[in-house]
Amino acid sequence: xxxxxxxxxxxxxxxxxxxxxxxxxxxxxxxxxxxxxxxxxxxxxxxxxxxxxxxxxxxxxxxxxxxxxxxxxxxxxxxxxxxxxxxxxxxxxxxxxxxxxxxxxxxxxxxxxxxxxxxxxxxxxxxxxxxxxxxxxxxxxxxxxxxxxxxxxxxxxxxxxxxxxxxxxxxxxxxxxxxxxxxxxxxxxxxxxxxxxxxxxxxxxxxxxxxxxxxxxxxxxxxxxxxxxxxxxxxxxxxxxxxxxxxxxxxxxxxxxxxxxxxxxxxxxxxxxxxxxxxxxxxxxxxxxxxxxxxxxxxxxxxxxxxxxxxxxxxxxxxxxxxxxxxxxxxxxxxxxxxxxxxxxxxxxxxxxxxxxxxxxxxxxxxxxxxxxxx
Amino acid sequence: xxxxxxxxxxxxxxxxxxxxxxxxxxxxxxxxxxxxxxxxxxxxxxxxxxxxxxxxxxxxxxxxxxxxxxxxxxxxxxxxxxxxxxxxxxxxxxxxxxxxxxxxxxxxxxxxxxxxxxxxxxxxxxxxxxxxxxxxxxxxxxxxxxxxxxxxxxxxxxxxxxxxxxxxxxxxxxxxxxxxxxxxxxxxxxxxxxxxxxxxxxxxxxxxxxxxxxxxxxxxxxxxxxxxxxxxxxxxxxxxxxxxxxxxxxxxxxxxxxxxxxxxxxxxxxxxxxxxxxxxxxxxxxxxxxxxxxxxxxxxxxxxxxxxxxxxxxxxxxxxxxxxxxxxxxxxxxxxxxxxxxxxxxxxxxxxxxxxxxxxxxxxxxxxxxxxxxx
Numbered sequence: 001x002x003x004x005x006x007x008x009x010x011x012x013x014x015x016x017x018x019x020x021x022x023x024x025x026x027x028x029x030x031x032x033x034x035x036x037x038x039x040x041x042x043x044x045x046x047x048x049x050x051x052x053x054x055x056x057x058x059x060x061x062x063x064x065x066x067x068x069x070x071x072x073x074x075x076x077x078x079x080x081x082x083x084x085x086x087x088x089x090x091x092x093x094x095x096x097x098x099x100x101x102x103x104x105x106x107x108x109x110x111x112x113x114x115x116x117x118x119x120x121x122x123x124x125x126x127x128x129x130x131x132x133x134x135x136x137x138x139x140x141x142x143x144x145x146x147x148x149x150x151x152x153x154x155x156x157x158x159x160x161x162x163x164x165x166x167x168x169x170x171x172x173x174x175x176x177x178x179x180x181x182x183x184x185x186x187x188x189x190x191x192x193x194x195x196x197x198x199x200x201x202x203x204x205x206x207x208x209x210x211x212x213x214x215x216x217x218x219x220x221x222x223x224x225x226x227x228x229x230x231x232x233x234x235x236x237x238x239x240x241x242x243x244x245x246x247x248x249x250x251x252x253x254x255x256x257x258x259x260x261x262x263x264x265x266x267x268x269x270x271x272x273x274x275x276x277x278x279x280x281x282x283x284x285x286x287x288x289x290x291x292x293x294x295x296x297x298x299x300x301x302x303x304x305x306x307x308x309x310x311x312x313x314x315x316x317x318x319x320x321x322x323x324x325x326x327x328x329x330x331x332x333x334x335x336x337x338x339x340x341x342x343x344x345x346x347x348x349x350x351x352x353x354x355x356x357x358x359x360x361x362x363x364x365x366x367x368x369x370x371x372x373x374x375x
Numbered sequence: 376x377x378x379x380x381x382x383x384x385x386x387x388x389x390x391x392x393x394x395x396x397x398x399x400x401x402x403x404x405x406x407x408x409x410x411x412x413x414x415x416x417x418x419x420x421x422x423x424x425x426x427x428x429x430x431x432x433x434x435x436x437x438x439x440x441x442x443x444x445x446x447x448x449x450x451x452x453x454x455x456x457x458x459x460x461x462x463x464x465x466x467x468x469x470x471x472x473x474x475x476x477x478x479x480x481x482x483x484x485x486x487x488x489x490x491x492x493x494x495x496x497x498x499x500x501x502x503x504x505x506x507x508x509x510x511x512x513x514x515x516x517x518x519x520x521x522x523x524x525x526x527x528x529x530x531x532x533x534x535x536x537x538x539x540x541x542x543x544x545x546x547x548x549x550x551x552x553x554x555x556x557x558x559x560x561x562x563x564x565x566x567x568x569x570x571x572x573x574x575x576x577x578x579x580x581x582x583x584x585x586x587x588x589x590x591x592x593x594x595x596x597x598x599x600x601x602x603x604x605x606x607x608x609x610x611x612x613x614x615x616x617x618x619x620x621x622x623x624x625x626x627x628x629x630x631x632x633x634x635x636x637x638x639x640x641x642x643x644x645x646x647x648x649x650x651x652x653x654x655x656x657x658x659x660x661x662x663x664x665x666x667x668x669x670x671x672x673x674x675x676x677x678x679x680x681x682x683x684x685x686x687x688x689x690x691x692x693x694x695x696x697x698x699x700x701x702x703x704x705x706x707x708x709x710x711x712x713x714x715x716x717x718x719x720x721x722x723x724x725x726x727x728x729x730x731x732x733x734x735x736x737x738x739x740x741x742x743x744x745x746x747x748x749x750x
Contacts (some may be wrong), residue, residue, distance in 0.1 A: 025625070025627030026627060027627070124627075125627040125628070182618060183618075184609060184612070184613055185609075185612035185613050185615075185616040185617055185618065185633070185635045186604060186607075186609045186612050186613075188618070188633050188635050188636065189600075189603075189604045189612065189635050189636075189639055190601075190604060192600070192633075192635070192636045192639055192640075193597060193600045193601045193604065193639065195629060196596070196597060196600065196640070196643075197572065197597050199629055200593045200596075200597070201593075202577055218575045218576075221571070221575070222568060222571060222572050222575070222597065225564075225567070225568045225571065226565075226568045226601060228564075229561060229564045229565060229568065232561075234559060234560075234561045234695075237559070237560040237561050237564065238559055238560050238561075240560075241560040242560055243557060243558075243560065243563070243666065250400070250664055252400030252401060252402070252499075252500040252660075253500070254570060254574055254656065254660070257663065257664075258560070258563050258567075258663070260560045260563050260564050260567070261563065261564075261567045264564055264567055264568065265567075265571070268571075281629065285627075285629070288632065288633070289625055289632075291618065320609075320695075
């Protein structure tokens with residue numbers, strides 16, 4: 001493979017935070033570690049750092065590949081690299097796995113240093129606010145006082161927004177893509193069905209499945225299958241799969257008849273094979289709980305008053321999970337606070353997952369905004 | 376309670392078909408029974424009969440109440456009765472539980488007369504075409520040569536359409552509400568996740584749970600919870616539940632935080648307590664398989680050529696499971712065939728479930744159409 005425009009071979013790093021951290025939900029971590037990666041170089045003024053926040057099932061592996069693992073491109077490799085919209089020749093890019101994750105940061109699969117046992121279901125509930133706090137400790141560690149930008153899609157966008165609220169002086173730009181000021185009732189509903197699928201899986205054992213050598217694969221699989229439906233648009237599904245049959249005719253059984261069934265089962269099986277169920281539960285709760293306007297009785301304009309950062313807000317026309325209307329709520333509240341805000345609604349048929357794709361208009365919007373950031 | 380405008384106390388009847396029936400999927404029923412109800416009186420000319428077809432989880436109990444069971448109103452009681460839009464002073468209305476159902480018609484919970492054992496998972500796959508064929512036998516039994524109308528919402532609308540295709544001379548009007556010429560990929564996808572929830576429930580036992588005294592409640596519950604999300608609109612969910620918390624604050628646990636979670640769990644638990652899992656599976660497959668244009672390589676205009684009936688097609692603005700666009704496909708294909716077709720797109724925020732509600736515009740459209748049917 002060619003490494004043109006790729007950050008090339010990368011390796012995860014580890015940040016160890018050896019002091020306790022109190023969490024918003026009342027929990028406490030005696031210590032924690034964060035897995036992270038960096039691409040590009042921090043400049044002398046330490047003014048070119050960009051934090052990439054991941055969504056529900058993402059990780060710190062944003063770009064590049066791992067040595068001897070050719071198919072291991074990072075999840076945003078199309079965006080991050082030399083000459084790419086998030087240009088690693090200009091920016092020092094940091095990807096981090098969130099606390100509670102299952103890709104190397106301290107999470108339910110980790111050992112509790114106080115008990116010597118795996119956390120499992122005892123891992124405390126974490127919030128978007130906690131993630132941002134833990135990311136700020138990583139920034140301290142890296143000598144980054146102020147991020148040039150924090151960027152993320154979906155749940156990642158919520159973290160970028162939260163950065164501008166919790167640390168208004170430490171962030172100059174927010175790029176919030178396919179995001180929202182909070183989840184709608186429908187979104188919470190989908191998350192709740194996914195959680196119930198996992199929680200009621202007989203192999204879940206109250207979250208302590210790992211210590212029994214079990215995995216609640218049935219629940220994870222269902223959660224992911226349902227999730228996939230909501231990440232795609234109806235139009236795109238019709239285009240890509242339509243009513244296409246897998247074999248020559250109908251089976252008149254519960255085997256796979258339609259290609260869409262085959263696709264969903266495959267996605268579900270794959271996901272259940274590597275993702276941790278407790279992490280899935282935690283991440284969905286963090287999504288449900290994020291609601292910066294709550295403390296202001298739902299007034300997002302009032303809630304956004306502390307923000308100093310400039311914003312690029314981007315949404316996708318066919319995204320029904322985080323619809324353009326939700327992004328426009330962000331834009332409105334920012335404008336009412338006289339913040340600099342650019343907004344782009346991208347015409348793309350790929351639904352919520354559009355933020356991961358290499359859409360020309362979308363990438364040119366990101367490129368233009370990021371190019372204009374002064375270091 | 377008052378019986379004004381109600382058909383009053385009703386009782387289910389039973390039609391026994393003692394000859395075998397071959398099914399479209401290759402299966403065979405040695406005999407079958409259909410549970411049905413009737414309201415109003417068949418006129419001397421036998422020209423005033425209307426068949427009401429039910430959707431996924433409906434039954435033959437369309438209107439009225441059962442003696443000594445005051446809260447037992449039929450599922451379309453707001454529509455069917457003396458002076459109501461489907462006026463039982465004019466029409467002889469027949470409700471029927473579909474073959475494969477779990478409300479009294481022969482289905483997976485019934486005994487196979489040939490083996491003496493409960494069918495369970497051995498109940499053959501049934502299709503919309505099979506339902507219409509079995510309903511035609513009921514019509515024969517009732518002395519109804521021609522239906523004044525066949526009416527249904529959702530999957531019920533598909534049966535009404537199928538009547539006009541399979542028995543063009545036996546039906547004068549089709550009322551197809553919140554229906555579609557076939558399911559979209561997204562719809563099949565939701566059905567598949569629901570089926571997988573049931574099929575992978577350890578209590579399912581390949582469909583032979585009943586003979587073990589078990590019920591796959593976890594799977595049924597998940598299927599219903601997810602279904603409910605898709606029957607409502609995003610707007611309505613936000614209005615009805617929004618981000619309203621059940622208690623005073625967040626729990627930071629997997630207990631119920633939001634009202635929408637409470638609602639979904641309640642709906643799921645209730646449904647899992649009475650509905651049969653094998654029936655749920657059969658009904659979703661019948662939905663997935665319905666596609667009258669398939670035999671014409673997807674050409675719905677060609678497929679609709681045999682139709683002689685006049686149509687009322689109705690859709691709801693916020694129905695994203697059976698969107699107005701799908702109803703307009705029906706209208707277009709009927710118009711190309713120079714059929715009489717009336718179409719109403721009702722502005723209603725209740726999503727797919729709107730067809731069950733007492734919306735004034737919706738009911739006035741139905742009333743006007745049905746009043747104009749000449750007997």
